[in-house]
Amino acid sequence: MTTDTNKFVIPIGPQHPALKEPANFEFWVDGEIVTGASVRLGYVHRGIEKGAEARTWTQNLYLMERICGICSHVHATAYTLGVEKLAGVAAPPRANAIRQLMGELERIHSHMLWLGVAAHEGGFDSLFMYSWRDRETVMDLLEKISGNKVHYSANLLGGVKFDITPELAAEIHKGLDFLEERNKFYLKVITTDETFIGRTRGIGTMTTEKAEFLGAIGPTARASGIARDIRVDAPYLIYDQFPVKVMTHTSGDLHGRFIVRINETFESIRVIREILDHLPGGELTTRVPRRIPAGEAVSRVEAPRGELLYFVASNGSEKPERVKVRTPSLCNWSTVLSLAIGLKLADMPMLLSGIDPCFSCNDRSVGLKSANQDPQIWSWEKLRQYGIEYYR
Amino acid sequence: MSVGTMISDLLRSLFTKPATELYPYVKTPAPLRLRGKLMWDPARCAGCQLCIKDCPSNAIELIVIDKVNKRFIMRYHADRCTYCAQCVESCRFNCLGMSNKDWEMAAVKKQPFEIYYGKEEDIALFMEQAAKPGTDQSCPPE
Ligand code: SF4
Ligand code: SF4
Numbered sequence: 001m002t003t004d005t006n007k008f009v010i011p012i013g014p015q016h017p018a019l020k021e022p023a024n025f026e027f028w029v030d031g032e033i034v035t036g037a038s039v040r041l042g043y044v045h046r047g048i049e050k051g052a053e054a055r056t057w058t059q060n061l062y063l064m065e066r067i068c069g070i071c072s073h074v075h076a077t078a079y080t081l082g083v084e085k086l087a088g089v090a091a092p093p094r095a096n097a098i099r100q101l102m103g104e105l106e107r108i109h110s111h112m113l114w115l116g117v118a119a120h121e122g123g124f125d126s127l128f129m130y131s132w133r134d135r136e137t138v139m140d141l142l143e144k145i146s147g148n149k150v151h152y153s154a155n156l157l158g159g160v161k162f163d164i165t166p167e168l169a170a171e172i173h174k175g176l177d178f179l180e181e182r183n184k185f186y187l188k189v190i191t192t193d194e195t196f197i198g199r200t201r202g203i204g205t206m207t208t209e210k211a212e213f214l215g216a217i218g219p220t221a222r223a224s225g226i227a228r229d230i231r232v233d234a235p236y237l238i239y240d241q242f243p244v245k246v247m248t249h250t251s252g253d254l255h256g257r258f259i260v261r262i263n264e265t266f267e268s269i270r271v272i273r274e275i276l277d278h279l280p281g282g283e284l285t286t287r288v289p290r291r292i293p294a295g296e297a298v299s300r301v302e303a304p305r306g307e308l309l310y311f312v313a314s315n316g317s318e319k320p321e322r323v324k325v326r327t328p329s330l331c332n333w334s335t336v337l338s339l340a341i342g343l344k345l346a347d348m349p350m351l352l353s354g355i356d357p358c359f360s361c362n363d364r365s366v367g368l369k370s371a372n373q374d375p376q377i378w379s380w381e382k383l384r385q386y387g388i389e390y391y392r
Numbered sequence: 393m394s395v396g397t398m399i400s401d402l403l404r405s406l407f408t409k410p411a412t413e414l415y416p417y418v419k420t421p422a423p424l425r426l427r428g429k430l431m432w433d434p435a436r437c438a439g440c441q442l443c444i445k446d447c448p449s450n451a452i453e454l455i456v457i458d459k460v461n462k463r464f465i466m467r468y469h470a471d472r473c474t475y476c477a478q479c480v481e482s483c484r485f486n487c488l489g490m491s492n493k494d495w496e497m498a499a500v501k502k503q504p505f506e507i508y509y510g511k512e513e514d515i516a517l518f519m520e521q522a523a524k525p526g527t528d529q530s531c532p533p534e
Contacts, residue, residue, distance in 0.1 A: 059448040062476045126398045133411045140423075147427035147490070153476040161481055162425065185401075193397040 021359035082299035082312035093280040110304035121349040159285030200255040218306020223256035230302040327361035428495030443479035465510030
C-alpha cells in the first residue's frame with residue numbers, strides 16, 4: 001500500500017486478543033477513519049499440498065479433511081470427486097445423496113458458527129451465545145451419523161462409510177425443525193434489532209460491479225446480487241435431482257451478508273428434508289483401484305464460504321503427483337481491503353468477519369516484501385521459479 | 393425496529409438449566425456410532441496388512457509371531473490415531489472396530505497410548521524378546 005511515513009498505522013495481529021486466527025492487518029488511519037489497509041497471511045502455512053505427494057490416495061483423503069475444521073467434509077468431497085473422475089468410477093447414487101446431505105448439514109453448522117462469530121465481533125454477545133448453543137444440535141446430528149463431531153470422515157474413495165437409517169432420518173427431521181424455528185427467530189433479530197442494524201446496514205456496501213471486479217465469491221458475492229453458486233451452475237453429487245435455489249440479496253452491505261447466509265440455512269434445511277424423504281436405495285460404495293490412472297482432473301464444489309476447487313494430477317502410481325487446492329477465503333480478501341477505506345476503525349472487526357474468513361484454509365503460500373537486499377527475501381520471480389523446480 | 397430483541401430468550405434462560413453438560417459428574421451415553429478406541433480381534437486376522445497401508449497416521453503395526461499359523465499381535469498407537477475408521481473399512485475380515493464406550497483416553501504419559509492386542513501368550517513372547525538387549529525396539533518406554 002502507501003509508504004507515506006506520516007500516516008498513522010495500526011497493526012492488528014498476528015497475535016491479537018480480538019482475532020482468534022493468525023493474520024496481520026495494517027490499517028492506515030486518519031483519526032477514526034481508515035484510509036488504507038493491507039493484510040499479510042501465511043502464519044499457518046502447513047505444507048499440506050506438498051505433504052499430499054508423500055501419501056497414498058486413500059491416506060490423502062484424511063489429510064485433505066484437515067485443511068479446515070469447519071468445512072472438512074466439503075474438502076474431502078472435492079478431493080474424492082476429483083480422484084473418482086480420474087479413476088473413471090462414479091459413486092453409487094445413495095452415497096452421493098449422503099455426501100450431499102452431510103455437506104448441507106455442514107453448511108448449516110458453518111453458517112451458524114459464522115452468525116455467532118460475526119455477532120460477537122459486533123458486540124452482540126447474546127446472539128453469539130445462543131446461536132452457538134443451537135449449533136450443538138446440528139453437530140450432535142453429525143456425530144450421530146458419523147461418530148465424530150468435527151472431522152466426520154464420511155467419505156471413502158468410491159462411496160461413503162455411513163448409512164442413514166430410518167431412525168437417524170427421524171432424528172435429523174426433529175433436529176431440523178428446531179433449527180428452522182431458531183433460525184427464523186435469528187432472522188427476525190437481525191432484521192429488527194435497532195442496535196444490530198445500526199452496526200450492519202450501509203456498512204461495507206459493495207455494488208455488483210465492484211464484487212465482479214474484485215472477484216468476490218460465495219455468500220459475500222451473493223449478498224451483492226451475483227447469483228453464482230456451483231451447486232446450481234455446475235451441479236455435482238446429486239444437486240441436479242435435489243436442486244437448491246441461489247440466495248441473493250441486493251443491498252451488498254454487511255446486513256445483506258447476514259440475510260443471505262441465514263436464508264441459505266433455510267434452503268439447506270429444505271433440501272436435506274427432500275433428500276431424507278427420497279433417499280435413493282442401493283450400495284454405499286464401489287471399488288476404486290489402488291493405482292489411479294495417469295491424468296489430470298479438476299473438481300469444483302460449493303463450500304460454505306464459496307467455490308472450492310481441487311486440481312488432482314496422477315502419474316499412474318499409488319500416490320498423487322500433485323494436489324492443488326484453491327480455497328474460497330483467499331478470493332474474498334481483496335473485497336475487505338478495498339471496502340475498508342472510508343469506514344471507521346471500529347467497523348473493521350465486523351467487516352473482516354463479514355466474509356467469513358477461514359485462515360487455516362487460506363494460507364497456501366508466503367509472500368515477502370522485498371525491502372533491502374536481504375538474502376532471506378525473494379522476489380516473486382525467484383519464488384515462482386523455485387516453486388516450479390520444487391514441484392518438477 | 394425494536395431494541396433488545398433477544399430479551400425474552402435471556403429471561404427464559406434465567407429459569408432453565410444451563411445448556412452446558414455437567415461432564416465428568418453426569419455422563420451422557422455416547423452415540424452408537426462414536427469412533428472411540430480401536431479394537432482388534434486376532435482370531436480372524438489374515439495378516440494382509442491392508443489396514444496398515446491405508447492408515448493415514450501410521451498408528452497401527454502388525455507384528456508377526458508365526459506367519460504360517462497366523463499368529464500376529466497388533467501394536468496400536470492411540471496418540472497417533474486420528475479416529476478416521478479407514479482401517480475398519482479396509483479390513484476385509486472385519487477384525488477391526490471402534491468402541492463407543494472406551495473414549496476417555498487422556499493420559500499425562502506416552503506409555504498408556506501404546507496398546508498391544510492379541511493372544512496373551514503371543515504378547516508375552518514378544519515382550520520377552522523385546523526386553524533382550526540388542527533387539528530393536530521401535531517405541532521404547534519412557
Ligand atoms: S482409525 Fe484411522 S488413524 Fe486410527 S488406526 Fe485406523 S486408519 Fe489409522
Ligand atoms: S486388514 Fe484386517 S486381516 Fe488384514 S492385517 Fe489388518 S486386521 Fe488383519
